[in-house]
Every structure is written in structure tokens, then in C-alpha cells.
Amino acid sequence: MSLALGAATVGLMPRVYYNDPSATVGWKGRWHVSVLAPAMTMFAATVLVELPIKQGIESVRPGCTVEDTIVSAPGSNCETFGGPSTHAFASWGATGMGTGIFLVDTLKHSDKRFNVPGFVGNVAFPLVASIFTTLGRGIDLDEADIRDDQGNRITVEVEPFENGGQILAGALPGFFTGLTLGVTYALLQRPGCGYGNAVFCW
Numbered sequence: 197m198s199l200a201l202g203a204a205t206v207g208l209m210p211r212v213y214y215n216d217p218s219a220t221v222g223w224k225g226r227w228h229v230s231v232l233a234p235a236m237t238m239f240a241a242t243v244l245v246e247l248p249i250k251q252g253i254e255s256v257r258p259g260c261t262v263e264d265t266i267v268s269a270p271g272s273n274c275e276t277f278g279g280p281s282t283h284a285f286a287s288w289g290a291t292g293m294g295t296g297i298f299l300v301d302t303l304k305h306s307d308k309r310f311n312v313p314g315f316v317g318n319v320a321f322p323l324v325a326s327i328f329t330t331l332g333r334g335i336d337l338d339e340a341d342i343r344d345d346q347g348n349r350i351t352v353e354v355e356p357f358e359n360g361g362q363i364l365a366g367a368l369p370g371f372f373t374g375l376t377l378g379v380t381y382a383l384l385q386r387p388g389c390g391y392g393n394a395v396f397c398w
Contacts, residue, residue, distance in 0.1 A: 202287050202325025205317055206294040207235045210395075211387035212314035214306035223311060228397045230385050234377040238289050241373055245366065246282040255279035255362055258336075259355035273355060279362025285370035287322075287329040292371040294318035296378020305387050330367065333357045 210225035256265055260274035268275045298318040302310060336356045358366075389397035 202322040202329070203235075203238075203290040205321050205325070206290045206297070207231055209294070209297075209314070209317040211297070211301055211382075211385075212306075212311045212317075213301050213387040214309045214311070215388070224388065226387055226389055226395060226397050228385060228387075230397070231381070234293055234381040237377055238286070238293060238374055242282060242286045242289065242370075245280055245285045245369075246276075249280065250277045250282065253277065253279065255365075257355065257357060257362075258359050273357070278358040279365050280369070281333055281358045281363045281366030283329050283333050284326075284358075284363045284366030285373075287326040287370070288367040289370035289374035289377075291319070291322040291326045292374025292376075293378035293381075294322045294374075296375045296380075297382045298378075300379055300382030301387055304383070326367075330363055334360060334363050 208227075210227045212223060212225045215222055215224050254262055254265075255278050256262055257274055257276075257278035260272075260278070264272060264274040265277055295318065298314055301314065302308060334356050389395075
């Protein structure tokens with residue numbers, strides 16, 4: 197859930213910038229359909245991590261073996277390989293992308309003026325969501341109580357979804373991939389619409 201919220205926030209945030217003196221001076225916010233370009237590129241990179249890269253590396257989840265993962269028994273927590281963590285890649289990628297957009301909009305398009313809503317939407321919220329995603333994937337719950345078909349309580353050991361190395365292997369490349377995409381996008385696409393006072397830009 198935190199992964200989806202963090203990624204969606206960056207995609208739905210308007211480009212916030214301080215308008216230059218040649219037009220109406222002040223803060224402006226414009227939504228760009230073109231943000232789909234870096235968002236879809238990030239999605240494609242995440243799929244690349246999830247399918248060929250993970251399958252090629254064969255780094256198993258904690259408590260699993262390669263054989264368990266290949267068999268992929270339902271409910272075994274060994275249905276997929278663990279690293280690099282796709283969730284960490286995607287969530288930290290959203291943080292990187294938002295950070296890149298915010299930095300360019302602040303330093304280049306707003307003459308270094310800091311905008312709090314832009315910072316919260318592009319950096320702070322995705323960062324918090326990334327931290328929650330990381331903790332959710334890496335926390336060892338030790339034990340969990342479940343019930344069988346007859347209603348009897350069974351205590352089972354619950355391993356984390358991924359270990360620290362797998363999370364880091366997803367988070368670092370994800371952040372820098374997102375940062376590169378965000379900076380590139382923000383440099384190529386000015387925050388203003390370029391025509392009239394439209395709020396939505398094509």
C-alpha cells in the first residue's frame with residue numbers, strides 16, 4: 197500500500213514553480229500528462245528487475261531455498277526470489293523521481309525558491325512511503341498465530357519477505373534510476389504549459 201501511495205503521489209503532483217517576471221509573478225502549479233513518460237519508464241525498469249534480473253540472480257527469500265522457490269508452493273512465502281527487492285526498487289525509484297523533479301523545478305525553474313507543498317508531495321511523502329515499504333519488507337515477525345481448517349491455533353515462524361542486502365540491492369539502483377529519470381524529465385519539460393493559463397498540459 198505504501199509503495200502505491202508513494203508512486204501515485206509523484207505521478208499526480210503538479211509541477212510547482214515560481215513564475216518569471218515576464219508573466220504573472222508568483223507560484224504556479226501545472227499538471228503534465230507528459231509525466232507518464234518517466235513513470236512508465238520506471239514501471240518498465242521495475243518489471244525488468246522483477247522478471248529477468250531476479251530470475252537470473254536467484255537470490256532466495258529468507259528461510260527459502262532455490263528448490264522451494266522453483267516449486268513455488270502457494271502460501272510458502274517462497275513463491276518468488278527475494279533480491280533485488282522489486283518493492284524497494286519501485287518505492288525508492290518514486291522517491292528518486294520526485295526528488296529529481298523537485299530539485300530541477302526549485303533550482304532551475306523557480307530561481308532557487310523553496311516551495312513547501314512541492315517538497316512534501318515530491319520528496320517527503322514518497323520518502324516516508326519508501327521507508328514504510330522497506331520496513332514492511334524487511335521486518336522479521338518471529339511468530340504468527342494462524343488457524344487451520346478445524347479452527348485450531350497454529351504458531352508458525354514468519355520470515356521477512358527480503359533480507360537487508362536484497363532490499364539495499366533494490367533501493368539504491370531504484371533511487372538513482374528514479375533520480376535520473378526525474379532530472380531528465382524536468383529538464384526537458386518546462387513546468388509551465390507554454391500557452392494561456394491552462395492548468396493541465398499536454
